[in-house]
Amino acid sequence: MFVEHNLIKNIKIFTLAFTLTVVLIQLSRFISPLAIIHSSYIFLAWMPLCVMLSILFIFGWRGVVPVLCGMFCTNLWNFHLSFLQTAVMLGSQTFVVLCACAILRWQLGTRWRYGLTSRYVWQRLFWLGLVTPIGIKCSMYLVGSFFDFPLKISTFFGDADAIFTVVDLLSLFTAVLIYNMLFYYLTRMIVSPHFAQILWRRDIAPSLGKEKRAFTLSWLAALSVLLLLLCTPYENDFIAGYLVPVFFIIFTLGVGNLRYPFLNLTWAVSTLCLLNYHQNFLQGVETEYSLAFILAVLISFSVCLLYMVRIYHRSEWLNRRWHLQALTDPLTLLPNFRALEQAPEQEAGKSFCCLRIDNLEFMSRHYGLMMRVHCIRSICRTLLPLMQENEKLYQLPGSELLLVLSGPETEGRLQHMVNILNSRQIHWNNTGLDMGYGAA
Known part of the structure; x- marks a missing residue:
């Protein structure tokens, strides 16, 4: 019964992954931007590579066979090759991708897809953005030296000029670095519609909050107007010359205010529109060398965008750590008086009680600073079990602690704490310390 259940489950996963592979590969070929170099069509971004990676990211090793079958069927359907040619072409397209994923699985462990x-x-x-495209192109060159392919696709297997090969290689880089996450999010939302809500709440909705709503809407409006001008059929040298740099400036301004998935999705959609409707964006680009330069610029900015986001998040994390350290006593690790000043709303309506530790100053001069820290930590360990969940303990300058207590009978509870402290003796290096306590 258990084996039958697993068999049915695996068949369902295979059917879903295979269907998604076939449908999305055909869709990706349809929307992939094209250009003509030496009377031959070439992809500016080979998006079937994004589909393969997306299926492998979502289904893991269970997506290997559906990807192979899906690529085999689509190659057979689109190019009308023989069985041997289709199999060889499939190997050149998928072998390096599977090897790169296997290396990542070996290096990063079972959670390499998360x-x-x-x-x-x-x-x-x-591995996926640099090694995989180069490996795919080398595999296709190697296959093209031993097998003959129809004239329609022979240019992709080495029967073309060097600049054609450069643009073809750049199209693989463009697909992985710019459009990979776009297809990943699309595929994952198809597999699990609940992920769309998670993506909205986690990465898009925070950008539309009260603090960032004005900036986000203005940013989207400026980007929409710019895309409308750059993608319009009306050709103008001023649009191509002066508005294209603004396109990169807009995305740079969004680094510190938008989440990276939201920024990456808008960047992918924007570049897809520019490469498909490039009358103004590629105005004056009449040679394959200029086209290669444009693709290289988009690839470089994609990496820079990711790097800027990583640096910004790193700096934000450090600022939070420094802010937390500024609100904490460095020796006792208790919240200090500055933390109490910055949390008036949380402590409103509560009782503030001052606990004074007699003889602590004198003892610390005799036994040293570490004895002082040991005494305060011992007192905290004694008091914390007697305090409620929403009550706190603050470190004050000198020999005093501040207790923030809530609830009724605060005076009786405070006296009970003082009595417990007086009944217990703190030891330092096997020496009992005579400490006195007072509270108000």
């Missing part, structure tokens, strides 16, 4: 934009970003960027 946290794509937050954890192990540079390892994935190296």
Whole structure:
């Protein structure tokens, strides 16, 4: 019964992954931007590579066979090749991708598919964004030297000029670095519609909060107007010359105010529109060398955008750590008086009680600073079990602690704490310390 259940589950996963692979590969080929170099069509971004990576990211090793079958069927359907040619072409397209994913699985462990934009970003960027495109192109060159393909696709297997090969290689870089997450989010939302709500609440809705709503709406409006001008059929040298740099400036301004998934999605959609409707964006670009330069600029800015976001998040994390350290006593690790000043709302309606430790100053001069820290920590360990969940203990300058108590009978509870402290003796290096306590 258990084996039958697993078999049915695996068949369902295979059917879903295979269907998504076939449908999305055909869709990706349809929306992929094209250009003509030496009377031959070439992709400016080969998006079937994004589909393969998305299926592998979502389904893991269970997506290997559906990807192979889906690529085989789409190649057979689109190019009308023989069985041997289709199999060889499939190997050149998928072998390096599967090897790169296997290396990532070996390096990063079982969770190599999780946290794509937050954890192990540079390892994935190296193996999938650099090694994989180069490996695919080398595999296709190697296959093209031993097998003959129809004239329609022979230019992708080495039968073309060097600049054609450069643009073809840049199209693979563009697909991985710009459009990979776009297809990943699309595929994952198809597999699990609940992910759309998670993506909205986690990465998009915070940008539309009260503090950032005005900036986000203005940013989207400026980007929409700019795309409308750059993608319009009306050709103008001023639009191409002066508005294209503004396109990069707009995305740079969004680094510190928008989440990276939201920024990455808008960047992918924007570049897709520019490369498909490039009458103004590529105005004056009449040679394949200029086209290669444009693709290289988009790839470079994509990496820079990711790097800027990582640096910004790192600096924000350090600022939070420094702010937390500024609100904490460095020796006792208790909240200090500055933390009490910055939390008036949380402590409103509560009783503030001052606990004074007699002889602490004198003892610390005799036994040293570490004895003072040991005494305060021992007192905290004694008091914390007697305090409620929403009550706090603050470190004050000198020999005093501040207790923030809530609830009725605060005076009786405070006296009970003082009695417990007086009944217990603190030891330092096997020496009992005579400490006195007073509270108000």
